[in-house]
Amino acid sequence: MTSGWRIAIRNLGRNRRRNLSTGLAIALGYAAVVLLGGYATRIEGLLRTTSVYLQHVGHLQLHKPGGLQRAAAKPSGYAFTAEEQRAIGELLSADPRVEFTGRYLRAGGLVGNGCESMPFQATGVELAAERRILAHPEVRRWAPELGRPVEGVPLADAPDDEPAVALAVGLARSLEKHAGAGPATAGALDCASPASIAADPYVQLAALDFEGALDALDARVTTLYRAPSYDEDNRALVTDLATLQRLLATDRVTSVSVYLRDSRDARAVAQDLAGRLANVGLVAELHRFDDMEANPYYVGTLQTLGALVGFIGILVVAVATLSVLNAMTLTILERTRELATFRSLGFTRGQVTALFLREATALTAAGVLGGLLLGLAAAAAVNAADIRFEAVGMAGTIQLLIVPSPGVCLAAAAAYFPLSLAATWVAVRRRVGQPVANLLTAVTG
Amino acid sequence: MTVLLRIASRSVRKNWRHSLGAALAVAVGFAAITLFDGYLADFEGIATTMMEEQFMMGTVLVEKSGATAAMNRNDWDPAFLLGDREQAFLEEHLRARGSEVVVRVRNLFASGVASNGRASTQFLGWGYDPPEGAALRRHFAWNAWYGRPLQESGPDSVLLARGLGALLECAPATDESPFGPGGRMIPKARPFECRRPRVQLMGSTGSGQVNAVTATVAGLADGGRTEMDTTMVFMPLALAQRLRNTTGVTQYGVLLADPSKAAAFVRELSAAARARGLAIDAIPWQESYHGAGYRQGMGLLRAFRGMMAIVVVAIAGMAVFSTMVKLVSERTREIGTLRSLGFLRGQVTRLFALEAALLSAGACAAGLLVTLAVTALVGRAGITYNGGILAAPIPLGVALDPANYLRAALFLVAVAVFAAWLPARRAARARIPDALAYA
Numbered sequence: 013m014t015s016g017w018r019i020a021i022r023n024l025g026r027n028r029r030r031n032l033s034t035g036l037a038i039a040l041g042y043a044a045v046v047l048l049g050g051y052a053t054r055i056e057g058l059l060r061t062t063s064v065y066l067q068h069v070g071h072l073q074l075h076k077p078g079g080l081q082r083a084a085a086k087p088s089g090y091a092f093t094a095e096e097q098r099a100i101g102e103l104l105s106a107d108p109r110v111e112f113t114g115r116y117l118r119a120g121g122l123v124g125n126g127c128e129s130m131p132f133q134a135t136g137v138e139l140a141a142e143r144r145i146l147a148h149p150e151v152r153r154w155a156p157e158l159g160r161p162v163e164g165v166p167l168a169d170a171p172d173d174e175p176a177v178a179l180a181v182g183l184a185r186s187l188e189k190h191a192g193a194g195p196a197t198a199g200a201l202d203c204a205s206p207a208s209i210a211a212d213p214y215v216q217l218a219a220l221d222f223e224g225a226l227d228a229l230d231a232r233v234t235t236l237y238r239a240p241s242y243d244e245d246n247r248a249l250v251t252d253l254a255t256l257q258r259l260l261a262t263d264r265v266t267s268v269s270v271y272l273r274d275s276r277d278a279r280a281v282a283q284d285l286a287g288r289l290a291n292v293g294l295v296a297e298l299h300r301f302d303d304m305e306a307n308p309y310y311v312g313t314l315q316t317l318g319a320l321v322g323f324i325g326i327l328v329v330a331v332a333t334l335s336v337l338n339a340m341t342l343t344i345l346e347r348t349r350e351l352a353t354f355r356s357l358g359f360t361r362g363q364v365t366a367l368f369l370r371e372a373t374a375l376t377a378a379g380v381l382g383g384l385l386l387g388l389a390a391a392a393a394v395n396a397a398d399i400r401f402e403a404v405g406m407a408g409t410i411q412l413l414i415v416p417s418p419g420v421c422l423a424a425a426a427a428y429f430p431l432s433l434a435a436t437w438v439a440v441r442r443r444v445g446q447p448v449a450n451l452l453t454a455v456t457g
Numbered sequence: 458m459t460v461l462l463r464i465a466s467r468s469v470r471k472n473w474r475h476s477l478g479a480a481l482a483v484a485v486g487f488a489a490i491t492l493f494d495g496y497l498a499d500f501e502g503i504a505t506t507m508m509e510e511q512f513m514m515g516t517v518l519v520e521k522s523g524a525t526a527a528m529n530r531n532d533w534d535p536a537f538l539l540g541d542r543e544q545a546f547l548e549e550h551l552r553a554r555g556s557e558v559v560v561r562v563r564n565l566f567a568s569g570v571a572s573n574g575r576a577s578t579q580f581l582g583w584g585y586d587p588p589e590g591a592a593l594r595r596h597f598a599w600n601a602w603y604g605r606p607l608q609e610s611g612p613d614s615v616l617l618a619r620g621l622g623a624l625l626e627c628a629p630a631t632d633e634s635p636f637g638p639g640g641r642m643i644p645k646a647r648p649f650e651c652r653r654p655r656v657q658l659m660g661s662t663g664s665g666q667v668n669a670v671t672a673t674v675a676g677l678a679d680g681g682r683t684e685m686d687t688t689m690v691f692m693p694l695a696l697a698q699r700l701r702n703t704t705g706v707t708q709y710g711v712l713l714a715d716p717s718k719a720a721a722f723v724r725e726l727s728a729a730a731r732a733r734g735l736a737i738d739a740i741p742w743q744e745s746y747h748g749a750g751y752r753q754g755m756g757l758l759r760a761f762r763g764m765m766a767i768v769v770v771a772i773a774g775m776a777v778f779s780t781m782v783k784l785v786s787e788r789t790r791e792i793g794t795l796r797s798l799g800f801l802r803g804q805v806t807r808l809f810a811l812e813a814a815l816l817s818a819g820a821c822a823a824g825l826l827v828t829l830a831v832t833a834l835v836g837r838a839g840i841t842y843n844g845g846i847l848a849a850p851i852p853l854g855v856a857l858d859p860a861n862y863l864r865a866a867l868f869l870v871a872v873a874v875f876a877a878w879l880p881a882r883r884a885a886r887a888r889i890p891d892a893l894a895y896a
Contacts, residue, residue: 033779037772044768048761084687085576085624120570120579128665131570131579182531203665220577242749243684246531247579308683315842320758324765327489331482331769335776338478342783345475404753405682439478 016363020370024378027343031375034339038379038432039386041332042424045325046387047394049420052321054154054413055403059310060275061154062240064301065145068116068135070269071278072285073306074100074296080306083266084133087119088222091264096294100268103288109281111273114141115265117256121219123249125187126212127203132183132249134217136256136265143168145271155240157410163236164191167250170234175255177215178235182245182407187215191236217251221261229259238408241309245407278302309405329427337435340372344443351443352451361444365437372436373429380425391416461804465811469819472784479773479780480820483869486773487824490865492831493762495855500758502856504751511597512681513562513590514742515710516719519547519726522736524708528746533566535663538705543735547709550729557722559714560592563706565697569660571690573625573653580621580658580690584697593712599644600691602635604676612693615656615672618680620687626652627674649677658690662702670700682750710742770872778876781813785880792884793892805885806878813877814870821866832857 024031063069075083079090092100097115104110117136122129145151146166151159160166162181170176179189188206193213202208218228231251239245257263272281278300289296299306344351354364391414400409443451469476508514524537539547544563551558567582587607591598600606600616607616617627630648637643651674659669672692680686698704713719723739730737742748785792792805800808832855841850884892 029782030779033775037775040768040771044764048764081623082576085578089576120577122570122667129661129667131568133579186531186533241684243682243688312683319842320761323493324761327485327765328768328772331485331489331772331776334478334482334485335772335779336478338482338776339779341478342475342779346783401756402749402753404750404757405684435478 016367017370017374020367021374023367023371024374027346030339030342034335035375035379035382037332037335038376038428039383041328042380042383042428043387043390044328045424046384046416046421047390047414048321048325049424050387050391050414050416051412052317053417053420054415055317056314057150057154057415058410059313060301061150062158063307063310064271064275065148065151066155066158066240067244068114068137068145068269069301069307070114071272071275071301072270072282073299073301074268074270074285074289075266075299077295077297079266080297080299083118084120087117087260087266088262088264091117091222091262091266092268092296094263096296097265097268099292099294100289100296103285103292104268104270107281107284109272109274109277111271112141112144113271114138114145114269115253116267116269117253117260117262117264118266119219119256119260121217121259123183123187124216124218125189125209126201126214126216127209128187129216129218130183130186131247132217133244133247134219134256135248135250136253137167137250139168139252141271142166148271158238158240161191161235161237164234167235167252170232175229175231175251175258176234177217177231177255178237178250179215179233180239180245180248180407181236182239183247183249184233184236186246189215189233189236191233193233217249217259219259221259222264223261225261227259227261229255231255240406242405242407275301313404325424329424329431332428333431333435336372336376336432337439339375340368340436340439343371344368344440348443348451352448355444355448355451364444365440368436368440369433372432376429376432380428384421387421388416390414461808461811465808465815468784468788468808468812469815475784476780476816479776480816480823482773482776483817483820483873484824484827486769487821487865487869488827488831489769490766490869491824491828491858491862492855493765494861494865495828495832495858496853497755497758497762498856498858498861499854500851501755503851503854504754506596507681508742508747508751509712510593510595511600511679512747513564513585513593513710514745514747515560515562515593515712516716516741517711517713517723517726517739518708518742518745518747519711519737519739520708520745522738524738525740525744525746529749533568535701535703535705538565538663538703538707539709539737540705543730543737544706546730546733546735547737550726551709551711554722557714557718559712560589561712562586562589562593562710563694564708564710565694565701565703565706567658567660567697567701569658569700571621571625572657572659573651573655574657575653576625578621578624579688581685581688582658582660582690582692582697582700584692584694584700586694593710596641599642600678601646601676602642602678603629603631603647603649604674605646606678607675607691607693610675611673613670613672613696614675614693615658615696616676616678616691617656617674618686618689618691619677620680621689622649622651622674622677624687625656625674627677629677646676658692658700660700662700663705664702666702668700668702670696672696708745770869773869774872774876777813777817777873778879780816781809781877782880784812785809785884789884789887789892792887793889793894796885796889796892802882802885806881809877809881809884810874813873817870817873818866821869825862825866828855828862829857831855 076090083090104113120133123132146159167178188209190210213232214230221227239248282298301307304311394414399412403410521537527537551561562585565584571580591608630650635642657671662668680689726739835855840853
């Protein structure tokens with residue numbers, strides 16, 4: 013350590029109470045930024061994982077042109093043929109950035125419990141892709157609760173001897189159904205008895221098929237799951253792709269979702285894929301997971317959250333920086349004669365300024381380190397407390413988790429140091445520029 | 458006190474350079490708190506107006522006992538509809554309070570599948586009395602972005618939310634914006650086209666039978682939440698009742714002339730219903746099924762605001778504390794002089810507290826200028842942002858709130874006084890010879 017740094021650190025000990033107070037201000041501000049950033053990171057991770065994996069948006073989604081907007085009302089008009097599915101599969105399997113893909117068929121219809129019926133929005137999924145999704149590290153890390161069935165077994169593990177269906181909890185509640193009920197009940201259902209309805213393990217799915225005819229089939233309720241969004245929870249069901257294709261009398265699919273090894277590759281993969289699709293003459297529209305049109309809840313929520321966290325973070329750092337300015341102003345006033353002594357001993361203005369900047373650097377470093385420890389401890393305490401809250405637009409409650417992000421911590425530290433040094437420079441500059449004689453005779457505390 | 462005030466104000470002027478950093482911290486803290494509170498107040502105002510007027514909740518919602526709990530668990534059992542007896546009671550009760558009630562709107566919700574013969578999709582239907590609905594919507598009486606609102610259309614007309622309109626092949630036939638310069642909708646029939654102008658709505662009746670009605674698309678409107686925008690159908694109450702084959706309604710939205718009397722109105726209505734042996738709940742819409750998103754959103758924003766305020770006040774308080782420690786220490790001999798002149802310990806402590814109060818009050822005044830400037834800038838910028846779950850963008854605004862400015866200033870002044878009182882009390886306790894000899 014050079015003598016300059018040694019003097020700076022020793023000087024910090026000379027006015028312990030003030031430096032402690034300033035260090036605490038820095039630490040408190042930094043801890044607040046760590047916590048806010050940790051909350052935003054958690055929400056981003058949760059929303060990204062639920063939309064990309066659990067709602068099957070994928071990092072990239074391929075639709076027939078117009079399919080993203082209109083396939084829900086007219087699935088047959090916006091579906092990929094079996095040949096197109098093969099061609100897309102071949103293009104994607106050649107790209108090492110692609111981890112896996114999933115084909116999805118989406119359609120609406122009426123689901124009945126034998127006594128009453130209500131609308132559903134179904135997603136037909138490939139069970140192999142579903143298994144990979146539920147076992148995916150991202151799902152286990154960010155949305156373990158949503159990845160687990162609320163009742164019954166995961167759809168991918170259900171017996172394949174008959175059509176199986178997973179109902180969102182809200183829809184199951186309306187239908188008075190539970191997962192894993194026993195064998196089919198003999199005789200007629202007693203519609204006045206919820207127990208009788210619940211004991212029947214089947215629901216009836218009815219929909220207009222791709223030829224325009226009304227088709228129906230019975231499916232066993234093997235799973236109840238919590239849909240991520242509130243509105244989806246009241247009407248969504250998931251079944252395997254083959255079952256939904258049978259109901260709709262088709263081998264086509266609505267979309268192909270692409271799951272990448274690294275979500276940051278989404279833009280590059282989308283560009284490459286668009287070129288390759290054009291080369292083979294395949295007309296499809298591509299949507300990234302961070303595209304407002306394809307994923308409005310994720311993008312809109314992050315925009316709002318980002319603005320809030322950014323606004324609060326800037327204010328907190330600004331107030332903490334002003335606290336450094338305050339402390340350094342007081343310090344320089346107090347040590348005016350010391351400053352003059354340095355100057356009369358031959359120290360240049362730059363050297364004296366550098367001494368104070370070193371002090372500020374050491375103080376900021378100590379504050380940031382303290383703030384980091386404080387933030388991490390507070391995050392651990394919040395996480396251990398298992399606080400649950402209702403997130404806007406989401407069904408049920410989620411645990412309040414703070415996941416401090418190294419990126420946010422580094423960015424906050426990177427913002428703190430220059431601001432703190434600038435505040436010190438502002439405080440020191442005027443005093444250092446004065447003649448030595450004036451400084452030696454200055455009346456200060 | 459006048460002497461103390463004079464000394465304190467002179468000291469603040471004399472030592473302004475020492476206190477500049479602390480004053481700036483307080484000023485920024487004041488601006489941060491008041492701007493965030495202003496944003497919250499503005500957002501709350503927008504959300505409240507949207508719910509009370511645009512979505513016809515009124516001041517108070519009246520529904521069958523347990524209906525909100527049932528809707529929260531997605532239970533749309535017809536047993537939770539207000540039947541003929543309850544409606545007759547409510548009509549009589551509301552008529553008798555004509556001076557308190559501006560208007561009442563009956564609502565009935567329905568769901569099912571909407572089809573134009575080429576495409577079909579799920580819908581959530583909202584049946585209401587069109588003329589009363591328009592009266593309750595006030596500024597939003599004309600709610601059709603394209604086409605005409607229900608009060609100006611036939612009895613079998615529906616308004617489709619824009620997303621649902623796109624699914625059923627209805628689209629605007631003009632690039633003209635429905636909104637004027639102030640963000641208000643211009644009441645004018647803007648053209649739109651549907652590939653097929655009639656839609657079939659299928660749903661189940663109270664007894665579980667499938668029923669269908671045919672309606673003409675009168676226009677396209679805002680569905681509120683993003684996900685609702687692809688499902689919402691607004692229809693006359695009579696059409697919804699025909700679809701569900703019922704004379705019941707889900708709830709009454711009641712707009713009161715004086716919202717501050719809502720609690721008394723609720724009490725009276727509940728008591729009258731009980732006296733008639735009717736199971737009816739009257740609740741502010743914020744507590745209803747429809748208020749869930751509002752409660753969650755405001756809860757989150759308030760939590761952010763609380764955390765920010767705690768951190769900002771703590772940091773600004775510490776800055777004031779550091780400054781006052783320094784000032785007190787610098788002026789120990791002055792304290793000794795004041796004491797030897799007969800000033801009491803309490804007066805010396807009050808002197809420094811007064812200095813801190815003046816300093817922070819000045820800083821709050823500076824912060825107020827920043828707040829007013831930013832408020833004006835934001836108001837003029839016309840910025841909108843996407844709220845995540847709302848289909849239409851939200852205008853960014855900061856409300857002017859003098860009462861809040863005063864509260865924030867008083868609080869920050871109190872924090873500063875406390876931060877000054879701690880070192881001042883200690884210094885005032887020193888013996889006079891020690892204080893006079895302090896180097």
